[in-house]
Amino acid sequence: MSYLIDNREGVQHLLMGNEAIVRGALEAGVNVTAGYPGTPSSEIIEAFSKIAGDRNIYAEWSTNEKVAMEVAAAASFAGLRSLCVMKQNGVNVASDFLLHLASSGTRGGMLLVTCDDPGALSSVNEGESRLFAKLVEIPLLEPGDFQEAKDLTTWAFGLSEKIKNIVMIRSVTRMSHASGNVTFGPLPETVPHAEYSCDGPLLDTETGPVISMILAAPELQHGPQQEKLEKAARLFEDCPFNTYTGPEAPELLIVTSSACNLYVREAVHLLEIDDRVGILKLATTWPLPPNLIKQNLMRADRIFVVEEVLPTLEGNIKILAADMAPETGIKTFYGKHSGHIPSVGELNPDIVVSALVRILDIDYRPADATFEYEAAALADTMAPNRGMTFCPGCPHRASFWSIHHAIALDGRNGFVCGDIGCYVMGTLPSGYSTVKTLHSMGSGSGLASGFGKLKQFGLEQPVLAVCGDSTFFHAAMPALANAIHHKSPFTLMLLDNRGTAMTGFQPHPGSPVDVMGEPAQAIDIEAICRAMGAKVEIADPFNLEKTQEMLNHLMEHGEGAKVLILRQACALSPERRGKKKFDVSVDETICIGENCGCNRLCTRIFGCPGITWDNDKKVSRIDTIICAGCGVCADICPVGAIRKKEVA
Amino acid sequence: MNSTRLSKDPYSVIITGVGGQGNVMASRVLGSMLVNNGFSVTIGETFGASQRGGSVMSHLRISETSSWSPQIPKGTADIIVSLEPIEAVRVLAAYGNPGVILLSNTRPIFPVNVIKGDAAYPSVEELKKSVRRLIPHSIFIEATEEALKMGNPILANIIMLGAVVGLNILPITRENFRTAIGERVSPDTVDLNMDAFDLGSRLGQQ
Ligand code: SF4
Numbered sequence: 001m002s003y004l005i006d007n008r009e010g011v012q013h014l015l016m017g018n019e020a021i022v023r024g025a026l027e028a029g030v031n032v033t034a035g036y037p038g039t040p041s042s043e044i045i046e047a048f049s050k051i052a053g054d055r056n057i058y059a060e061w062s063t064n065e066k067v068a069m070e071v072a073a074a075a076s077f078a079g080l081r082s083l084c085v086m087k088q089n090g091v092n093v094a095s096d097f098l099l100h101l102a103s104s105g106t107r108g109g110m111l112l113v114t115c116d117d118p119g120a121l122s123s124v125n126e127g128e129s130r131l132f133a134k135l136v137e138i139p140l141l142e143p144g145d146f147q148e149a150k151d152l153t154t155w156a157f158g159l160s161e162k163i164k165n166i167v168m169i170r171s172v173t174r175m176s177h178a179s180g181n182v183t184f185g186p187l188p189e190t191v192p193h194a195e196y197s198c199d200g201p202l203l204d205t206e207t208g209p210v211i212s213m214i215l216a217a218p219e220l221q222h223g224p225q226q227e228k229l230e231k232a233a234r235l236f237e238d239c240p241f242n243t244y245t246g247p248e249a250p251e252l253l254i255v256t257s258s259a260c261n262l263y264v265r266e267a268v269h270l271l272e273i274d275d276r277v278g279i280l281k282l283a284t285t286w287p288l289p290p291n292l293i294k295q296n297l298m299r300a301d302r303i304f305v306v307e308e309v310l311p312t313l314e315g316n317i318k319i320l321a322a323d324m325a326p327e328t329g330i331k332t333f334y335g336k337h338s339g340h341i342p343s344v345g346e347l348n349p350d351i352v353v354s355a356l357v358r359i360l361d362i363d364y365r366p367a368d369a370t371f372e373y374e375a376a377a378l379a380d381t382m383a384p385n386r387g388m389t390f391c392p393g394c395p396h397r398a399s400f401w402s403i404h405h406a407i408a409l410d411g412r413n414g415f416v417c418g419d420i421g422c423y424v425m426g427t428l429p430s431g432y433s434t435v436k437t438l439h440s441m442g443s444g445s446g447l448a449s450g451f452g453k454l455k456q457f458g459l460e461q462p463v464l465a466v467c468g469d470s471t472f473f474h475a476a477m478p479a480l481a482n483a484i485h486h487k488s489p490f491t492l493m494l495l496d497n498r499g500t501a502m503t504g505f506q507p508h509p510g511s512p513v514d515v516m517g518e519p520a521q522a523i524d525i526e527a528i529c530r531a532m533g534a535k536v537e538i539a540d541p542f543n544l545e546k547t548q549e550m551l552n553h554l555m556e557h558g559e560g561a562k563v564l565i566l567r568q569a570c571a572l573s574p575e576r577r578g579k580k581k582f583d584v585s586v587d588e589t590i591c592i593g594e595n596c597g598c599n600r601l602c603t604r605i606f607g608c609p610g611i612t613w614d615n616d617k618k619v620s621r622i623d624t625i626i627c628a629g630c631g632v633c634a635d636i637c638p639v640g641a642i643r644k645k646e647v648a
Numbered sequence: 649m650n651s652t653r654l655s656k657d658p659y660s661v662i663i664t665g666v667g668g669q670g671n672v673m674a675s676r677v678l679g680s681m682l683v684n685n686g687f688s689v690t691i692g693e694t695f696g697a698s699q700r701g702g703s704v705m706s707h708l709r710i711s712e713t714s715s716w717s718p719q720i721p722k723g724t725a726d727i728i729v730s731l732e733p734i735e736a737v738r739v740l741a742a743y744g745n746p747g748v749i750l751l752s753n754t755r756p757i758f759p760v761n762v763i764k765g766d767a768a769y770p771s772v773e774e775l776k777k778s779v780r781r782l783i784p785h786s787i788f789i790e791a792t793e794e795a796l797k798m799g800n801p802i803l804a805n806i807i808m809l810g811a812v813v814g815l816n817i818l819p820i821t822r823e824n825f826r827t828a829i830g831e832r833v834s835p836d837t838v839d840l841n842m843d844a845f846d847l848g849s850r851l852g853q854q
């Protein structure tokens with residue numbers, strides 16, 4: 001039994017922020033959950049799927065974030081409590097539906113959980129989701145520690161039902177992936193009954209059809225939507241998760257939320273200034289409760305707003321402060337605009353410390369300067385950086401090797417449009433710098449479709465694109481349809497590694513099982529591409545020669561979109577993990593080391609971490625702990641020094 | 649029995665290594681041992697790039713009262729545990745101080761740049777000497793070699809955990825480890841994990 005469904009009230013567990021959100025939803029009696037995998041959000045649906053049977057929950061990995069939100073909304077319309085979850089980039093994908101949902105309203109409590117990634121620790125950007133709450137006019141909640149991640153989630157379902165609209169909860173990597181003690185509350189016995197009442201009059205929020213349709217009469221839906229937001233602001237005035245700690249009249253009032261709350265507490269503790277500053281930690285960051293803000297602004301003349309990435313909270317507080325100035329007096333603000341806190345990258349306690357040192361003019365010397373200098377010098381000389389690379393035995397390394405060579409052989413300066421997955425590393429030397437554009441999910445194929453039509457303006461380069469199997473279903477299919485329909489000549493290399501590898505191997509519509517482990521209808525990518533009208537070939541990327549041959553053939557094959565499915569399971573997939581196909585070794589007597597083709601072709605160029613360089617003997621060596629036994633390196637060695645023997 | 653109090657609140661431990669070495673598992677085990685003993689623990693994890701050969705780090709904050717920042721302030725770590733020698737040096741530079749206690753595995757995992765010949769990996773003997781010049785408390789353990797002798801290199805993380813507990817600084821015991829590991833591994837491997845843990849405890853005290 002999972003500890004997440006421990007039914008002993010008051011018991012404490014060490015939970016990841018994401019798990020705390022799951023427990024909070026369970027304590028609220030959630031029934032339907034849907035999402036699309038994306039770091040740092042993926043653990044949430046994973047956790048729901050593991051306890052689905054015990055708690056009568058439906059969990060799914062949807063085809064994309066918009067569909068996930070629609071699936072969860074259907075449950076809400078039928079009176080159930082539901083939750084959809086995604087990383088910040090996913091909110092962009094779902095935002096079209098979100099705008100309409102915020103206008104139609106919801107019935108059963110419904111949450112949008114978004115996990116942002118300040119600092120882009122595992123994202124291609126550090127885009128913000130908080131602004132969506134303001135844009136589509138829905139409430140935004142941000143937990144300030146792990147206990148709150150649970151408690152606020154439970155509370156949010158009630159809020160959603162009180163205002164009959166979706167509520168957004170925003171976490172960040174340092175909350176979602178960090179862990180802390182969480183005390184459990186009771187789990188309710190829910191006996192869900194789903195029914196969609198839709199026979200009542202149009203615009204009747206209880207019994208009518210749920211629609212988002214303004215038709216030149218904004219007062220009918222937009223007006224009530226704004227009233228919901230005002231009601232939320234009133235409820236936020238007494239929200240128990242907005243807290244103030246510090247003296248009655250501090251020198252400086254710090255306003256913060258989310259993980260920054262923990263950085264602020266740490267900084268104040270380090271500087272020993274708890275008697276000089278007050279901390280207003282806000283859990284309800286949109287709309288801001290005006291009276292609460294006013295009471296707290298009255299405490300001090302100097303206000304310091306601590307938040308990550310854009311000055312969102314700072315801007316919203318300043319707007320209120322401007323209106324309130326006749327009563328509260330004029331405030332001096334510190335934050336992003338004043339240059340005390342950067343608008344780029346994630347924060348940490350040290351950034352907050354140095355801002356406070358400047359604002360309060362504190363004499364604080366953080367570390368032992370000699371030690372700092374010597375330790376840094378040691379790291380400089382002794383700790384070379386660890387660049388990112390594909391895993392040992394990764395099919396993508398083999399695929400990019402072939403793509404790189406096929407493009408070179410073709411000789412017309414072809415290029416690859418990239419997409420989102422582990423294969424973003426195709427932009428780096430570890431993917432032989434093959435990938436030349438990289439944007440959002442599916443946009444590699446869309447861009448390739450566009451590049452393909454530039455022939456009439458003289459673009460003669462062969463156009464290629466890569467996309468993974470999960471990404472194909474998520475967003476590349478419309479782009480491929482576009483290319484086929486418009487006869488755009490590009491070659492799509494579909495890197496089919498049997499799952500959503502980057503985020504931990506979640507199933508997708510092409511998988512034979514769903515997230516709950518139930519048999520699912522696996523949709524055949526090859527058949528889809530053929531039915532759409534593409535010329536389709538399939539190869540095993542571990543077969544370098546055949547893959548390169550097919551690629552060169554497809555690049556020359558004139559009109560229209562072509563698809564090469566490169567099918568080989570991810571090295572970390574359950575079917576391959578820990579199972580070597582080959583025992584691989586280097587014959588030292590044959591390895592010509594620095595004299596080989598490109599000077600150590602296998603270690604210097606191919607770059608699988610399983611092959612290392614023996615600097616004493618001047619030969620390559622296989623590190624048998626790291627090697628995954630794919631056997632590919634045996635085929636790249638020009639003199640046959642790398643031997644592979646099939647494991648019995 | 650170890651002390652039951654912390655010498656400092658919050659007390660900060662970093663466990664570092666390279667993706668795939670069982671870093672996250674080690675920090676979770678250590679964390680739940682402490683939570684089971686009534687402490688408040690915050691763990692900050694960087695594992696986004698972990699599967700793909702990057703450095704990984706877990707920050708543990710141990711407190712009698714509350715959650716703290718999941719990122720330790722620079723220069724304030726109390727114990728650094730490293731599953732890989734150059735990661736030890738990297739973390740020492742960012743979070744170390746003259747009073748820190750360092751426990752490090754000696755088995756190198758070469759970064760891609762080193763494999764490619766664009767950067768050099770230091771001699772581990774040189775590295776040990778330089779670290780010893782910098783801080784008085786450092787312990788180097790051949791954890792991967794010992795784990796290989798036991799049949800599985802991944803046990804290196806358990807050996808290192810044993811070494812940390814063997815320091816007798818943290819308020820946890822061997823029995824706490826048995827409970828925490830029992831919740832995570834299949835019953836037939838508990839003994840093997842206990843052996844690795846005990847070996848680590850012994851090696852850590854040398
Ligand atoms: S997780 Fe799989 S797909 Fe990603 S780099 Fe590793 S082997 Fe390749």
Ligand code: SF4
Binds near residue numbers: 392626629630631633
């Ligand atoms: S066989 Fe070669 S390419 Fe494959 S994982 Fe081992 S070292 Fe790497």
